[in-house]
Amino acid sequence: MPPRSHHQCVACSDNGLFKLQFYQNDETAVSAKVWLESTWQGYQDQLHGGVIATLLDAALTHCTFLFAPQSVTASLNIRYHHPVPVAVEAETRAWCVKAKHGMSRLEATLTVAGTVCASATASFMQTRVS
Template sequence: MTELRVMPPRSHHQCVACSDNGLFNLRFYQDDETAVSAKVWLESAWQGYQDQLHGGVIATLLDAAFTHCTFLFAPQSVTASLNIRYHHPVPIAVEAEIRAWCVKAKHGMSQLEATLTVADTVCASATASFMRMRASKTS
């Protein structure tokens, strides 16, 4: 099976988290019709406490996964709410996997879940609501 890369819409090409010039150099791939995943090297420059990934970086990575998941079925969606559960400290200078999937999508709202995993251990999980943005009147 060939991996299918999830390509962000043109309006997302300057994203600080996931554009080609972004901080994390993320490449998301479609796992199935409603799920995406990416591997990311956790740089030591992103640490909070000694040898641990900063919680804000964890939140950003999970949010990027959610956003890429919405590209599959509701492009131009934005985060309405984000709830994170930090299960274990996330080490730095290791590879992690982030994965997001859609639980429900209806009337322009999407409910999603995600995980950040290091060495088969779920270190953080999250739930989020995304809402579809209205079309811009200017081009």
Template sequence: MPEVEDGMCFACGEKNPISLRLKFEEIDENKVRAEFIPGENHQGYNGIIHGGLTATLLDEAMAHVIGFKGIKAFTAELNIRYRTAIEIGETLEIIGEYKRSKKSSIASIHYAQAEIFDQKGNLKAKAEAKFIEA
């Protein structure tokens, strides 16, 4: 499924000079994957990635897996579990997974989850979210 062109997206935009340049690929029908290496300009505490940026990585993975399914939706609720600090310079694997959907009287709601792992396969952070179809 081709993605919607949004060159100025903070997380994945090619035209945005401060973009994270995330490139997600489908790894099965309901999963996407990307890699990211945080640099010094992504830190909160010295040597540790800013927690808000971790949230961005997780949210973007879930948005992409929903987008790859051809659904246009926005984040309505985001719950994050930070497991351990993410160090600057470590290669991260970000996985987004589509879980399910349900229709309410107002809109269709889509559920997804995302996880961030280090190169050794250690879980660094995990999120679950609800997306409302636009």
């Protein structure tokens, strides 16, 4: 699913930090499970906010591969609902709300044990494949 230009991604490549493997849920959504390492914490026993942002952005980016293979984040707004624990499995999920004229609007969540701990809305713009 990812374009060749994405194979060295820090979040999801085989050599990346999280080694995320996204699965297509339907025609407009993707998801991945991830073990939240304790070394990724900010405050004790809580996942660092930057890691949360990266996981959400990675899901959003992978969602764009369904309809615009080479897109970049134009804006990213994150809402932190609950502290995210470490040393647990989480799921990140993203779906497309609207895509038109090379721009897309997407949403994503990071869920732990059935609780949405963080959510994001984002805009992406399609770029030329180099």
